[in-house]
Amino acid sequence: MMEVCNCIEPQWPADELLMKYQYISDFFIAVAYFSIPLELIYFVKKSAVFPYRWVLVQFGAFIVLCGATHLINLWTFTTNSRTVALVMTTAKVLTAVVSCATALMLVHIIPDLLSVKTRELFLKNKAAELDREMGLIRTQEETGRHVRMLTHEIRSTLDRHTILKTTLVELGRTLALEECALWMPTRTGLELQLSYTLRQQHPVEYTVPIQLPVINQVFGTSRAVKISPNSPVARLRPVSGKYLLGEVVAVRVPLLHLSNFQINDWPELSTKRYALMVLMLPSDSARQWHVHELELVEVVADQVAVALSHAAILEESMRARDLLMEQNVALDIARREAETAIRARNDFLAVMNHEMRTPMHAIIALSSLLQETELTPEQRLMVETVLKSSSLLATLMNDVLDLSRLEDGSLQLELGTFNLHTLFREVLNLIKPIAVVKKLPITLNLAPDLPEFVVGDEKRLMQIILNIVGNAVKFSKQGSISVTALVTKSDNRAPPDFFVVPTGSHFYLRVKVKDLGAGINPQDIPKLFTKFAQTQSLATRSSGGSGLGLAISKRFVNLMEGNIWIESEGVGKGCTAIFDVKLGISNESKQSGIPKVPANPQHVNFAGLKVLVMDENGVSRMVTKGLLVHLGCEVATVSSSEECLRVVSHEHRVVFMDVCTPGVENYQIALRIHEKFTKRHQRPLLVALTGNTDKSTKERCMSFGLDGVLLKPVSLDNMRNVLSDLLEHRVLYEAM
């Protein structure tokens, strides 16, 4: 039975219940001890961020070993074998080691773990702060958007009222204002008048004096200023005392003028005129003005200022444009009237010219008839003078028309060779009778080196000299008149901007006409050459005259590349008229050219000259034929261009063709004749007979290869001269 052994007293046969409880508890502790690390591992595996893994491993090991210990304890209740005891010991030793390590470890770890919590709190605070800032930025951005939108609204219109109204409306909306008002300075600048409000439809016409301290305060700075809700500018509606009035802010709006804008500069705020914008927050709302809202208000005020100035500029420019348009219309009307007047004048001149030519012809014709009758030598001389004068008069009438042509620049000089000495003598002969009557001796001095035969426009030169000498006679009551003609070299007395340079076969003729008559006030000299202007002295009023003479003379002189001027020492001291003109030196020693009034018609011999006349009109044909037959030509006639082409041959020296039949291009025939006769010396000369000799007709004839143009009806002399010129030079374009 029970052996007595030396070992420890055998255990009591303990209370089996207690034993059982211990057993179970140990078991559960073991299970717990084993499961805790498992759980740890599981959850740590799941979370990736836990930084202390190896601590967990350690901890796990510690727990496992504790568990193992307790597990092994299960076996201690029964028998203790040596292995169990060994295992037990090993386990306990290990457990001890690990536990101590863990304990030591935890000293370091736990504060860290605790600080995690602090950091978390800190981060949470930070996040909240950032949130707040984010909210602020968003608000600001929204404000910016509002500003942009406002600006856009304000700037999208150029009408002053719309701008201001829109500003108030948009501001009211953006900032949720109770009231918004704009005070504009009055015309006098001493008061501010309530011009626009947001809520009240018909604002009462409040004014406040501009010198209030609160207003000065606002005008003194470009920032928005908080003002008291009780100040006069803020009391816009009747106050019912219960309300707690909302905060009020006022800002100045500079009213800019165009002069404030420099290029590249911001508008200078030296302007003195401001408007006042007053903004009120809703009463009873406890809202406050935030900084960003104030900034918004300031920005808007600036934009409004700019928009207003733009509107003002636009108004100005519209007004200016309207004015310009009116002026344009007026100018247009004036121009059209002027054109009509010019046209009327030209028509009148043309008609008068024609009307005047007709009686001139009658005078000339009858004087010629008179010449043929029996006359005493004295009478004959008188009649010849009448003829010459009327011929000159005809020329003058031409020149009245010429003057308008001169002004267009369409007049050309008719150059020819003539005798200069004879010209002067003729002029003097014409003037002498009048001078003799007025008892004014006239002397003529021709320089010895003055060429005799020159090339120039004889008719017009004569007209110039006649005009100047005639003026001298007209305006002199006593004294003598001297006419000097010389060849001029460069002379100091010429006007400073005019230098004469004799070139090659040209020279400058200078004519000086000096008289001791009425003289001219030096101040009036420039006016002399103006058309129709006359100095109002007694002498001139009695002498009449159209006032055209000097103007025409000046124009002719200019055409001749010359200059004309008058020198006078004063009234009553006489005057000298001087002009220079450019003339060509002629090589011919014999006189050639058209004599002014031929006494006997020259019978140049055209005997046997074969010519061809083409004219559809039978009567004209017959007349032309008669003319040519009278001159001695052998004349063939055709009545159509086809016939002309058939008949024409190299024997015909000249072909006269009528080109004024309407609707038929007779010029073509000129081209066909050119084609037919390729050799120039075989081709007959082509002359057109036409009813008008204006520039366009002449040009057309030239372009079709015609050699000359004649005006119908042709006179005998004309035909004679044309033929002789044509045969000599093979080209003629001036016969009329």
Place this chain on the structure above:
Amino acid sequence: MELVQMQKSLQDYTKSLFLDNLKVEESVLGVIQKLEFMGVLDSQFLQLQQLQDESNPHFVSQVVTLFFQDSDRILNDLSLSLDQQVVDFKKVYPHVHQLKGSSSSIGAQRVKNACVVFRSFCEQQNVEGCHRCLQQVKKEYYLVKNRLETLFKLEQQIVASGGMIPAMELGF
């Protein structure tokens, strides 16, 4: 004596052909004074007379006769054309132009001027105006025809009496 008288009357008559109808009209503007001083014949007729010489003794009468024949024909054609329901101005215009040319070659100044007016009405295609112008042209034409025929009769009388028609030399 009679001869001299006849010569004188011829000259007078010729002169009178130049000196018909002196009219002075003052226009509304008061500045322009229009002198209407139109002879029946102009200088061209004198030219024609110049061309008549021994080699060509009947030049003037030949030309004038031709003119009469042409013009009678043209005036007839014109009357017919203008009496049509629809006036063909393309036909009328060349006739007028022809008449103008002939009359100016002769020196029948008033006929020529009337033709100028006629021509402008033609260009405007104004039927009423053309009718009026035709009447005017006819009137002028018969006038000049009358005068020229009288002139020729005088000349014939002088020649028949054995005298010389005084030649007119002109220096234009």
